Amino acid sequence: MPPILVSHPIFHTPRHTGRHPLAIRRVGALIDLLHALDWLSPDHYREGAPASRETLLAFHDAPYVDALMHANDASIDEKILREQFKIGTLDNPIYPDLFERTSLLVGNAILAADLALQNRHVFFAAGGTHHGRPAKASGFCFTNDPVFALNHWLKKGLQRIAYIDFDAHHGDGVEDAFLNDSRVLTISIHEQKRWPNSGLTSSATALNFPVQSGFDDESFERLLQTDIHPALQKFKPEAVLVMSGADALKGDPLCGLALTIPTLRKAVLSMLDYSPIGVILGGGGYNPWNAVRLWASLWAALQGRVIPERLPPAARAVLEGLEAPRIPKDRVLPEWLERLDG
Numbered sequence: 001m002p003p004i005l006v007s008h009p010i011f012h013t014p015r016h017t018g019r020h021p022l023a024i025r026r027v028g029a030l031i032d033l034l035h036a037l038d039w040l041s042p043d044h045y046r047e048g049a050p051a052s053r054e055t056l057l058a059f060h061d062a063p064y065v066d067a068l069m070h071a072n073d074a075s076i077d078e079k080i081l082r083e084q085f086k087i088g089t090l091d092n093p094i095y096p097d098l099f100e101r102t103s104l105l106v107g108n109a110i111l112a113a114d115l116a117l118q119n120r121h122v123f124f125a126a127g128g129t130h131h132g133r134p135a136k137a138s139g140f141c142f143t144n145d146p147v148f149a150l151n152h153w154l155k156k157g158l159q160r161i162a163y164i165d166f167d168a169h170h171g172d173g174v175e176d177a178f179l180n181d182s183r184v185l186t187i188s189i190h191e192q193k194r195w196p197n198s199g200l201t202s203s204a205t206a207l208n209f210p211v212q213s214g215f216d217d218e219s220f221e222r223l224l225q226t227d228i229h230p231a232l233q234k235f236k237p238e239a240v241l242v243m244s245g246a247d248a249l250k251g252d253p254l255c256g257l258a259l260t261i262p263t264l265r266k267a268v269l270s271m272l273d274y275s276p277i278g279v280i281l282g283g284g285g286y287n288p289w290n291a292v293r294l295w296a297s298l299w300a301a302l303q304g305r306v307i308p309e310r311l312p313p314a315a316r317a318v319l320e321g322l323e324a325p326r327i328p329k330d331r332v333l334p335e336w337l338e339r340l341d342g
């Protein structure tokens with residue numbers, strides 16, 4: 001079955017402001033870039049609906065979901081929100097449509113998982129809030145959309161599901177959610193000595209590969225061959241959920257890993273070889289040029305398109321229009337504007 005891109009207009013404008021690392025255009029720029037390249041036709045695109053309160057309660061605790069729903073109420077106790085639920089902190093600031101956006105993340109992740117059950121690969125770039133906890137926000141994540149995608153597959157009867165997380169940060173929220181469930185194998189490669197500083201050891205259901213800052217293509221390919229692929233060959237997943245994690249690319253303002261786009265793309269795609277049922281989530285990535293180019297190139301690969309050596313002017317204009325509070329204009333490399341692979 002042909003691939004599908006799942007998104008929603010609410011993800012196409014950043015909600016964060018100021019110097020927050022997510023005060024950057026990512027998913028909206030991806031959609032613009034795909035249109036500029038004529039790579040996104042309506043029959044390959046779907047929009048999901050918000051998850052209901054009841055749906056959210058399958059993973060998140062009721063007081064926390066209610067706190068998310070009412071975070072913008074004038075009468076809310078901001079101190080409780082901040083201290084008990086970590087809502088309204090520097091990392092997890094409140095924005096006007098907080099509940100709508102976070103429930104849409106979950107609804108769209110469930111839609112992506114459901115579409116994948118038709119034996120197809122689905123790309124949900126806005127997804128990947130892997131730090132979300134049952135009763136609190138964590139690391140820019142309010143809800144945990146990967147958990148809902150995985151639970152949807154479990155509910156539909158799948159017995160062996162692999163979650164592979166290439167994001168530079170440990171996929172702690174997803175790992176903890178399935179630590180005692182042998183149907184889900186979580187695999188996370190992440191930078192050592194980087195928040196949340198967990199994921200240093202492995203267990204039967206959770207394989208962790210902490211790596212040094214500077215981790216490059218060669219080390220990554222070696223790790224894939226010696227550990228990741230053998231583990232997946234043994235596990236034989238019926239479905240795979242992959243976090244692409246553009247913050248593992250060289251040039252991310254928050255992380256110190258040094259992968260290149262072609263190598264990370266190849267790794268993500270090689271995970272999909274394990275099953276016709278697969279979803280790719282965008283995950284982190286605070287260099288918008290890298291995130292948008294990685295994601296556009298993943299979508300091109302899913303569709304079997306050839307990635308052009310140099311981008312046409314309309315596509316370049318999308319990349320030239322990007323800005324990031326943590327990357328000064330004079331640090332933007334020419335290849336970030338000219339090529340998807342550079």
Ligand SMILES: [Zn+2]
Binds near residue numbers: 168169245283285
């Ligand atoms: Zn990350």
